[in-house]
Amino acid sequence: MGRYGAARVAVALERCTVQxxxxxxxxxxxxxxxxxxxxxxxxxxxxxxxCLLTGGSHQVVFxxxxxxxxxxxxxxxxxxxxWSSPRSTIGFVCVDIGRDLLPKDAxxxxxxxxxxxxxxALVEIxxxxxxxxxxFAQQERxxxxxxxxxxxxxxxxxxxxxxxxHAAAIARDYLETCFASNVSLDDLAFLxxxxxxSLIRLFRRAYNVTPHAFQIRLRIEHTCRLLRAGIPVHxxxxxxxxxxxxxxxxxxxxxxxxxxxxxxxTVRASYVG
Numbered sequence: 001m002g003r004y005g006a007a008r009v010a011v012a013l014e015r016c017t018v019q020x021x022x023x024x025x026x027x028x029x030x031x032x033x034x035x036x037x038x039x040x041x042x043x044x045x046x047x048x049x050x051c052l053l054t055g056g057s058h059q060v061v062f063x064x065x066x067x068x069x070x071x072x073x074x075x076x077x078x079x080x081x082x083w084s085s086p087r088s089t090i091g092f093v094c095v096d097i098g099r100d101l102l103p104k105d106a107x108x109x110x111x112x113x114x115x116x117x118x119x120x121a122l123v124e125i126x127x128x129x130x131x132x133x134x135x136f137a138q139q140e141r142x143x144x145x146x147x148x149x150x151x152x153x154x155x156x157x158x159x160x161x162x163x164x165x166h167a168a169a170i171a172r173d174y175l176e177t178c179f180a181s182n183v184s185l186d187d188l189a190f191l192x193x194x195x196x197x198s199l200i201r202l203f204r205r206a207y208n209v210t211p212h213a214f215q216i217r218l219r220i221e222h223t224c225r226l227l228r229a230g231i232p233v234h235x236x237x238x239x240x241x242x243x244x245x246x247x248x249x250x251x252x253x254x255x256x257x258x259x260x261x262x263x264x265x266t267v268r269a270s271y272v273g
Contacts, residue, residue: 009087010038021129023138027098030126035091042084048102049077050149051094052122060085062111069113074122076154078108093126101142103150103157103197114152119145133243139185140212143196150197157197167192167199168206175211179218180241185211215241220255223248227264236260 010016013031021028035055051074058069062083069075077083079099116122125145132138150157164170170192174183188211189199203211219240226236234245242248252260 012040019130023135027101029096030129031094033092037089039087040085044082046079047096047098048079049094049096051075051092053090053092055090058088058090072116073113074116074119075113077111081111093123095126106155106157108155136212140210143200164193167194168202171211175215179215216251220252228267233260
């Protein structure tokens with residue numbers, strides 16, 4: 001049977017799961033494979049690939065250049081790469097991001113790898129991309145992932161040069177006034193006069209929180225006020241901008257430590273007392 005036994009080697013994406021992320025019209029997808037014998041013939045990938053490889057060391061050939069990747073590393077694959085991989089025993093979780101979502105002037109370096117510790121939350125990010133139902137949260141998650149890859153030195157971009165000093169304050173003012181609106185990250189960046197990458201950096205630098213997290217906290221604060229005013233829980237989600245009651249409950253419990261219903265009962269009990 002030889003080194004690999006009798007099992008047939010998987011070719012490319014055979015026996016993998018490929019899932020589109022919500023809200024990106026196919027421009028972001030997540031591919032997963034359990035650990036098994038697999039090979040990739042020559043292929044061209046027109047996406048930014050961020051792939052956690054599990055198993056032993058692994059070799060990939062990029063544009064004729066062999067790259068030996070240590071076990072349990074994260075592969076960074078630039079858009080437009082011509083690559084292949086000989087037979088080896090690996091598993092992987094890979095997030096692919098289309099060119100339209102990347103910085104317009106990005107100059108990508110050679111395909112490379114980083115330790116898994118450089119992106120410890122990659123699997124969690126991949127999971128959230130599939131199940132998250134909040135468009136703003138999804139856009140912010142992808143932008144932060146791209147920004148992390150850029151910060152790791154995999155790309156250079158001058159998009160940060162377009163930063164406006166008051167962009168964070170403009171975005172904050174809009175969110176405080178229109179916290180219930182279903183604004184997208186791109187729309188918010190346009191209103192602030194900058195790009196989505198710069199906006200997240202500037203906002204986090206100014207307020208130690210991302211725009212989406214700030215919006216969620218505003219919605220939760222307003223929910224608390226409505227509950228204290230006696231508004232029924234089931235009426236509040238659309239008022240404050242959540243898609244449904246379960247969406248509200250999930251975020252409320254994470255921020256407040258209680259479900260909305262328990263918070264309402266606590267408030268009523270304090271009034272009685």
